[in-house]
Amino acid sequence: MTFPYAVPHDPPLFLAPMAGVSEAPFRRLCRRFGADVVVSEFLSSEGLRRGNERTLEMAAFAPEERPIGIQLFGSDPAAMAEGAAVVTEVFAPDFVDINFGCPVKKVVKRNGGSGCLKDLGLVAAITRAVVDATRLPVTVKIRSGWDETLRDPVSIACTCEDAGATALTLHARTRAQLYSGRARWDEIAAVVRALRIPVVGNGDVETAEDVLRMREETGCAGVMIARGSFGNPWIFAAARALLDGFPAPAVPGAAERFAVALDHARLTLALEGDTPKTVIEFRKHLGWYMRGLPGAAALRDRLHHVNTLAEVEAIFARHLESGAALAAAS
Ligand SMILES: Cc1cc2nc3c(=O)[nH]c(=O)nc-3n(C[C@H](O)[C@H](O)[C@H](O)COP(=O)(O)O)c2cc1C
Known part of the structure; x- marks a missing residue:
């Protein structure tokens, strides 16, 4: 259950991919404060395929941000493959991450992001196409399902693993929940039990103490922090201190x-x-x-x-x- 790229600490702490937030400056800051792995904002595979200047700018990163993943979204396996090839060739990040979680209407309308979760055949086809298009490790970020009736994180996760994903992050909410309701950490534990590849837990990690609690309750190989990092890059240093058995540092004034x-x-x-x-x-x-x-x-x-x-x-x-x-x- 080792990560497909070198991580500075075990268990690694991840800064989540976040459009409009996990841009290069915040990624660098969080790496400085102890985030072990960072992920870009989601980038349109169609934009990459067409050489869209803004999309290419968003993919740029500095060496000090490594290990870094570039995240792609899209619903067309061929476009996702081309996007992955461009990212590999031009930027060579440590891994390519596939977004199967974005709930934004504009994206899901075309079956991108969490829209894919309604069709496991499409999840498999996209994952396979990306794996075949890059020499880099391919990871995926999923939600627990489209809605309550299609809630089945274990089947989605197994589909990704079988298609060649080498690590998986579960945000344990459905698309229908958007960002409300509690993330179901029991689902993270179930996916950890079902997969051979490392599973990163995500959802409702608001404090350094939550990092420890999620590890204990789920057995996840890594913890991903999203909203808990807003204005609070210190959360990574505090969580690492607790994981290492030290008291949390004083809250910054x-x-x-x-x-x-x-x-x-x-x-x-x-x-x-x-x-x-x-x-x-x-x-x-x-x-x-x-x-x-x-x-x-x-x-x-x-x-x-x-x-x-x-x-x-x-x-x-x-x-x-x-x-x-x-x-x-x-
Ligand atoms: C402003 C914002 C932007 C986000 N953008 C992305 C994104 O580009 N790609 C992605 O996979 N998830 C994205 N997410 C989801 C987060 O990565 C994470 O899965 C979610 O916020 C749950 O974690 P939390 O409860 O710790 O916030 C975004 C979330 C927020 C709040």
Whole structure:
């Protein structure tokens, strides 16, 4: 049950593929904070096949992000094969991941993402086509099924394994559930028991303690964190400490949060261009970094209107100065 690529730690912690979030800057940051493996946002196989410039840009990564997987979606086995060949040739990531979980209407309408889960023949055909098109390991990310009536994660997982997948991540919700309801970790345990390849558990890992709990309850070979990493790359270091038998490090205070948020912002502006558009798109991260801080709501309000990095720096500086002034007066 070893992973088909070298992982820095056992069990490895994964930063989940997340459109609009797991872009290069956040992937690099999370690797620095102890994520062992990262995965790109999902990329359209049709876009790759056509040489779409934006899709190719989204596939780029830096050597320090390795081990990294590039994730593809699509419903046409031939397009998925061509997309995998392009990714292998041009980017040579550590693995190619197939998205069988995306619930977005635009994607499932054409049977991509979780749309494939209604047709196990299609799941097998896509997996086989991708395996045949690349020399790299091919992994898959699935949901538990399309809806409650078609909920059968073990059959879906076995289909992927039989078709040549070398590792599998289960997000233990159906497509119909989107992101609500609880992920069924018992299903992760059942898939772990059924497969020979490593299984990565995913769904509702919100804290470092959840990482340990998921490992214990499911026996999964790796744990994937998605929303729990929002504004919280520290979750990876805290989880590793607990896995190694150490106490979790102290929760970062305002100064550390601001410093990391600014690092993240600077990296994003350097890669995406220092424009108001980039800053506006980055506002969501700024909001997430404020979670749990005293005065978070007021800070978030102010950050929600920024158009430049200088404005962000000024808001953070003012907040720290007012905190210092309060501490000095008390
Ligand atoms: C904003 C956002 C974007 C996502 N994009 C992708 C994606 O591109 N590919 C994918 O396989 N899953 C995607 N997901 C699903 C996550 O990878 C993960 O399976 C899901 O959020 C459950 O994990 P969690 O409960 O830890 O958040 C996305 C989730 C979110 C919240």
